[in-house]
Amino acid sequence: xxxxxxxxxxxxxxxxxxxxxxxxxxxxxxxxxxxxxxxxxxxxxxxxxxxxxxxxxxxxxxxxxxxxxxxxxxxxxxxxxxxxxxxxxxxxxxxxxxxxxxxxxxxxxxxxxxxxxxxxxxxxxxxxxxxxxxxxxxxxxxxxxxxxxxxxxxxxxxxxxxxxxxxxxxxxxxxxxxxxxxxxxxxxxxxxxxxxxxxxxxxxxxxxxxxxxxxxxxxxxxxxxxxxxxxxxxxxxxxxxxxxxxxxxxxxxxxxxxxxxxxxxxxxxxxxxxxxxxxxxxxxxxxxxxxxxxxxxxxxxxxxxxxxxxxxxxxxxxxxxxxxxxxxxxxxxxxxxxxxxxxxxxxxxxxxxxxxxxxxxxxxxx
Amino acid sequence: xxxxxxxxxxxxxxxxxxxxxxxxxxxxxxxxxxxxxxxxxxxxxxxxxxxxxxxxxxxxxxxxxxxxxxxxxxxxxxxxxxxxxxxxxxxxxxxxxxxxxxxxxxxxxxxxxxxxxxxxxxxxxxxxxxxxxxxxxxxxxxxxxxxxxxxxxxxxxxxxxxxxxxxxxxxxxxxxxxxxxxxxxxxxxxxxxxxxxxxxxxxxxxxxxxxxxxxxxxxxxxxxxxxxxxxxxxxxxxxxxxxxxxxxxxxxxxxxx
Numbered sequence: 001x002x003x004x005x006x007x008x009x010x011x012x013x014x015x016x017x018x019x020x021x022x023x024x025x026x027x028x029x030x031x032x033x034x035x036x037x038x039x040x041x042x043x044x045x046x047x048x049x050x051x052x053x054x055x056x057x058x059x060x061x062x063x064x065x066x067x068x069x070x071x072x073x074x075x076x077x078x079x080x081x082x083x084x085x086x087x088x089x090x091x092x093x094x095x096x097x098x099x100x101x102x103x104x105x106x107x108x109x110x111x112x113x114x115x116x117x118x119x120x121x122x123x124x125x126x127x128x129x130x131x132x133x134x135x136x137x138x139x140x141x142x143x144x145x146x147x148x149x150x151x152x153x154x155x156x157x158x159x160x161x162x163x164x165x166x167x168x169x170x171x172x173x174x175x176x177x178x179x180x181x182x183x184x185x186x187x188x189x190x191x192x193x194x195x196x197x198x199x200x201x202x203x204x205x206x207x208x209x210x211x212x213x214x215x216x217x218x219x220x221x222x223x224x225x226x227x228x229x230x231x232x233x234x235x236x237x238x239x240x241x242x243x244x245x246x247x248x249x250x251x252x253x254x255x256x257x258x259x260x261x262x263x264x265x266x267x268x269x270x271x272x273x274x275x276x277x278x279x280x281x282x283x284x285x286x287x288x289x290x291x292x293x294x295x296x297x298x299x300x301x302x303x304x305x306x307x308x309x310x311x312x313x314x315x316x317x318x319x320x321x322x323x324x325x326x327x328x329x330x331x332x333x334x335x336x337x338x339x340x341x342x343x344x345x346x347x348x349x350x351x352x353x354x355x356x357x358x359x360x361x362x363x364x365x366x
Numbered sequence: 367x368x369x370x371x372x373x374x375x376x377x378x379x380x381x382x383x384x385x386x387x388x389x390x391x392x393x394x395x396x397x398x399x400x401x402x403x404x405x406x407x408x409x410x411x412x413x414x415x416x417x418x419x420x421x422x423x424x425x426x427x428x429x430x431x432x433x434x435x436x437x438x439x440x441x442x443x444x445x446x447x448x449x450x451x452x453x454x455x456x457x458x459x460x461x462x463x464x465x466x467x468x469x470x471x472x473x474x475x476x477x478x479x480x481x482x483x484x485x486x487x488x489x490x491x492x493x494x495x496x497x498x499x500x501x502x503x504x505x506x507x508x509x510x511x512x513x514x515x516x517x518x519x520x521x522x523x524x525x526x527x528x529x530x531x532x533x534x535x536x537x538x539x540x541x542x543x544x545x546x547x548x549x550x551x552x553x554x555x556x557x558x559x560x561x562x563x564x565x566x567x568x569x570x571x572x573x574x575x576x577x578x579x580x581x582x583x584x585x586x587x588x589x590x591x592x593x594x595x596x597x598x599x600x601x602x603x604x605x606x607x608x609x610x611x612x613x614x615x616x617x618x619x620x621x622x623x
Contacts, residue, residue: 006478006482006486007475007477007478007486010477010478011477013477014476014477272473273475273476276473276475277475277486277490278458278461279432279434279461279467279473280461280462280466280486280487280490280534281458281459281460281461281462281463281487281490281491281538282458282490283455283458283490286490360434361429361434361435363469363473364425364428364429364434364469364546
């Protein structure tokens with residue numbers, strides 16, 4: 001290790017106040033980026049998890065929907081029968097859903113209620129995901145928020161539903177998912193004549209052909225594989241991406257501003273010392289490395305603190321606000337590291353130019 | 367130094383050879399000729415003292431010799447290497463390995479200890495880790511700084527700071543030491559110690575020392591005293607009055623010009 005790191009470290013520690021301000025700025029930037037990214041990813045996964053948990057290999061909806069919940073899709077029984085007759089189709093399950101407000105201990109709990117009518121024989125595992133009449137499966141976020149446990153009773157329009165299962169069903173931030181038996185759904189929430197979606201079980205080798213045939217037979221329909229439908233379901237969340245990008249850029253700018261001002265002022269204050277080092281025979285590269293080391297030290301510490309705080313913040317936030325469902329991917333941490341690295345170099349640019357212009361002859365002037 | 371300009375071997379032991387050195391600052395009517403056609407040859411182990419009035423160009427001459435400033439014309443050869451036409455990257459190597467400075471204001475790095483200040487000079491020359499630390503410690507111990515290795519400059523006396531500065535200058539074993547008023551900020555005792563150190567550097571270590579100073583004690587150890595005025599060396603004997611200003615307790619004597 002050369003002279004650069006000890007000099008850089010000592011220069012930073014010489015003004016602890018400025019060091020902590022810069023460190024705070026970088027930490028805050030990384031924290032904000034990770035929290036926002038993880039919230040986006042967490043909610044996105046709720047949709048993916050919900051879609052993936054249901055039976056069926058192919059999803060059918062009315063054409064033009066822009067998401068799972070906030071646009072209407074209606075498919076007739078005749079269309080279901082038509083699809084069921086396509087060679088390779090094993091079953092056509094009907095999926096119904098709508099927003100509803102249940103009563104929990106006198107308080108209102110909004111949830112998006114789903115019901116599935118199986119179109120064929122379900123496996124025991126699939127059957128276990130369907131509630132019995134008079135029972136309801138609710139999302140764990142709703143349970144936490146409303147203080148509901150298994151066995152508790154929710155009421156809707158005078159009817160009672162016993163909470164039979166609590167699990168990761170789905171969370172929209174504004175409302176959570178729940179499952180009821182189709183008989184209860186039909187009785188209280190809507191008629192089963194027009195399903196919102198068809199979930200079609202297909203022999204693996206026949207999927208492509210079946211999809212083409214469904215699109216041909218059912219006018220005004222859109223047909224997706226499960227993976228493709230996940231993308232559709234996530235659309236409302238992905239609409240927030242531009243906002244997330246703006247927040248990321250603002251975070252970067254704030255962190256960079258605080259870091260740059262610290263590094264630049266540290267360089268200006270020590271301009272004479274850089275001149276002394278030039279007289280001693282330090283090369284430009286060695287001096288640039290001192291500046292870069294200062295910048296890198298702060299961003300590395302800030303990055304580490306930011307990542308640690310992001311995990312902690314997410315855990316604490318979820319305790320206080322159960323809807324705050326987050327998921328930090330390694331790609332998001334890599335993005336944060338990339339942002340920190342970019343900050344290091346950008347913040348060092350002006351100071352290194354300043355160092356390059358330091359005249360060693362100035363050392364000889366009083 | 368990976369330069370195509372080979373050093374010229376001189377058998378007469380001349381380490382520093384200055385020919386027609388001129389430095390003009392600014393241009394046109396506002397230009398200032400700080401150094402005007404200076405010639406100087408200094409041998410190995412010689413101590414040369416440059417004296418003169420303020421504004422004579424003494425410090426400018428030192429910075430030209432040390433490769434800090436580029437001359438307007440003329441040449442400076444160190445150990446046969448013409449440094450006046452070198453690229454900046456080669457001049458960096460000159461400053462690392464051939465020349466070292468000792469300053470009036472010490473110019474230590476305030477955030478580093480005495481030991482680290484010397485170590486840094488070695489680090490810049492590519493000597494790192496334990497070797498750098500040991501060499502730096504040895505230099506400082508030799509200069510009587512054994513108990514002050516880990517003290518930062520603000521905790522050192524003027525004399526101690528100057529010893530650290532000299533240790534730093536010696537770190538990479540330069541051929542030429544350039545000292546600009548090295549005793550000006552020191553009290554009598556510490557100033558004397560520094561004078562003795564500079565003498566030993568020249569006589570016992572065989573290094574060439576060029577000093578700019580008004581300190582009369584340095585005259586006693588100098589092999590030659592040169593008077594610089596208006597950017598030119600002048601014959602002291604031909605100057606009127608007593609330009610060296612003898613101290614009350616010493617006979618100034620003839621200066622070895």
